[in-house]
Amino acid sequence: MSQRNRGEGKRGARERLREQRERERARAKRKRTLGVLGAVVAVFAVAAGVGVFASRTEDDSGKSGSAVVPPRGAVGKGRLVIPSGKKGEPGEPGESSKGSGKGAPATLTVFEDFRCPGCKQFEDVFRKTVHELQDDGRLRVEYHLVTIIDGNLGGTGSLRAANAAACAQDRDPDTFRAYHDVLYRHQPEETRDAYAHNSRLIKLAGTVPGLVTPAFRKCVEDGRHDTWVRKSNDVFTHSGYASTPTVLLDGKSVYGDPDKPLSPKKLKRMVLAATRD
Incomplete structure (x- = not known):
């Protein structure tokens, strides 16, 4: 192989290695992003579940959304x-x-x-x-x-x-x-x-x-x-x-x-x- 071809082969290998590393960094970045988004979604899901539970608890116990019903004959x-x-x-x-x-x-x-x-x-x-x-x-x-x-x-x-x-x-x-x-x-x-x-x-x-x-x-x-x-x-x-x-x-x-x-x-x-x- 000529000196020129050998130089081009080395540059091609370096380019391929650089491109591979960039692809790996991109994949890692996407993975981290998806992980964060998943955690955020999970937090919102838990929060929504707590909100529904609290709402149901209050409704079932009469703490919220219940009308004041005085007993018969109550005054004042x-x-x-x-x-x-x-x-x-x-x-x-x-x-x-x-x-x-x-x-x-x-x-x-x-x-x-x-x-x-x-x-x-x-x-x-x-x-x-x-x-x-x-x-x-x-x-x-x-x-x-x-x-x-x-x-x-x-x-x-x-x-x-x-x-x-x-x-x-x-x-x-x-x-x-x-x-x-x-x-x-x-x-x-x-x-x-x-x-x-x-x-x-x-x-x-x-x-x-x-x-x-x-x-x-x-x-x-x-x-x-x-x-x-x-x-x-x-x-x-x-x-x-x-x-x-x-x-x-x-x-x-x-x-x-x-x-x-x-x-x-x-x-x-x-x-x-x-x-x-």
Whole structure:
């Protein structure tokens, strides 16, 4: 082979080697690009899956997209109050109907959580006196159901029990009062979220004559009033009150001050004084 041909052969080999290396670099670049795109697609796919799951979870639990359904007979702003006692026209939550010429002359406003031990203590001590004053037409009680313990300890027992109580209110106010008392008498330990189980709530409802009907079961199991309970709790968290029970008599806080303890006799005297005014 001539010197010239040998030189051209060497240049051809170098060109082929260079072209091969460029092709390999191009393939490697394409592979890296496809890998990055695949990862991006995977991330978007996971994100989309989480979004659908969250949406379904919220829809199934009633947290979003559910209408606020007040129980029958609920009153006050936003119909967030369950009244118990002689009928009358209430004002804003915590305000008295005194002076309206309608209903009982005194109003007891109670913010309660069915998982709250302090609420049970209040109910156990004052239940008999409150019922007597109600039945005499001297006192109207306005209940605000909240879920502060669910928020503090986790779980759903406060929400589930409040919804069940609202389902009892759908039947009539006397049934609500009876079931309300049953829930406090059988309140589980604060750390045991037993009221998270609808079956437990329905079983306790069986102690209230006539309460357990197909309509009541469906109301409890479907969480008919869940969004209403959440709304009530949201109003409470923005009310300026920080704990349960919060108890107001004609709009004035009367419970929880260790320097001015409330007793059943004292509550009765205060209500009777309002009756005479």
